[in-house]
Amino acid sequence: MKTVQLTKFGIDNFTINEVEIPTPSANQVLVRIKAVSLNYLDVILAQGSFDPYLSFPYTPASDGSGIVEQVGSNVTRWKAGDRVAIQYVQKWTKGKIDQESNSVRVAWQTPGVLSQYVCIPDYGLVKAPDNLSFEETATLPIAALTAWHGLINQANLQLGQTVLTQGTGGVSLFALQIAKAAGARVIATTSSNEKAEKLRKAGADEVIDYTQHPEWHKQVLSLTNGQGADITLDIAGTKTIEQSLLSVKENGFVGTAGFISGAALPLDIHRHKINLSFLRIQGLAVGSAESFTALNRAIEIADIHPVIDSVFTLDTVHDAYRRLQEGQHFGKIVITV
Known part of the structure; x- marks a missing residue:
């Protein structure tokens, strides 16, 4: 062979x-x-x-x-x-x-x-x-299961909530598809008009070009009446984690699912209101075979295609x-x- x-x-x-x-x-x-x-x-x-x-x-x-x-x-x-x-x-x-x-x-x-x-x-x-x-x-094994485990098992995604996704890699696109299938609103970030259009076609409700809005968390707040998203999956690490924390509402969920920009996390507990806003930060890396089976059932029912x-x-x-x-x-x- x-x-x-x-x-x-x-x-x-x-x-x-x-x-x-x-x-x-x-x-x-x-x-x-x-x-x-x-x-x-x-x-x-x-x-x-x-x-x-x-x-x-x-x-x-x-x-x-x-x-x-x-x-x-x-x-x-x-x-x-x-x-x-x-x-x-x-x-x-x-x-x-x-x-x-x-x-x-x-x-x-x-x-x-x-x-x-x-x-x-x-x-x-x-x-x-x-x-x-x-x-x-x-x-499916890493990207889709990480998105599913983060949104469904850890963040307990609910109908009508707002999910913030980052970029156009596998985890983020699966998060978009899963969130839309669950009845959520999705705000996506990206780096070009071409990718923004593709994200809209994939189901994103709002798209933020972070090259035009370097402090993109402010755009997220503007789109959510100053509240922030309920859930975000951070896939880049060092360069995005600070704004991810500033983008979520009180009692919000930040899942760290990648480190393509670096693994160091520059966190300030007071500035990012981690304690006072009761934020939850959860490391994410795939899920169990049981969760994988549940994901696959959802893919069949909602007819999701990667x-x-x-x-x-x-x-x-x-x-x-x-x-x-x-x-x-x-x-x-x-x-x-």
Whole structure:
């Protein structure tokens, strides 16, 4: 089978190699991967800036979809032919995360899925939504589940609330789609008229161009009668967290779901009224397999379709990573396998 590997850090160093198809153990499932999607985490892992101690050869990418090819002797929940998606945090099956359930992440503690076949523990898969293609399903494991877990499980999104999203990456676009399906108002920020128009077509009620309004939190307050949004998902980190805090109302929710502009959080408890306004700041990183299953049911019921920026092949994997690295994408970047 074909597999993509790194033997040293750098996205120019990907190679496509021929290796044996793995054989599933008693509790594993052999999945024929059909599509993979990329996340910012995949870029910084490949660059060596996230974990400099990765073992080589390294197979990248955590998010994938495919078809069950074979099951181990103890596996009863899956059968050949089932359409599945990969659960990123493999042992987080339900409930709150703890040290044990957080111990195995695909493409970090285990090999990634940018291969024609992979073996996955039977608990590390979820049923793919019936209304989505393999390419669409591959976009769900990190971006969609992070948005769902943040809005539904953590922020307890309610009908009529206002959600603030940032940019046009996967988490933000899924947050927009989920929030609109739940009957919320969405204010989105972006960097150009072209992206603003696309956001409106995707369902955003209001769009703020942060290049024209550097203090964009003031625009959010203006659009909410001085109250602020009920919920915001901060995906950039250092450069946006301060304004995210200033953009939410009292008893508001700020979910930190990314760090593309840096990981340092310059917080002033008094200036940002964290105590006096009873703000809740919650770290977000995907969700359990149980939550993933609930997300997929909602996707089927609301007929939500992920926004895909572009589709690449194994032979153009370098181009896929460069597209993500450039940061000009609108939606998810997918690689067919």
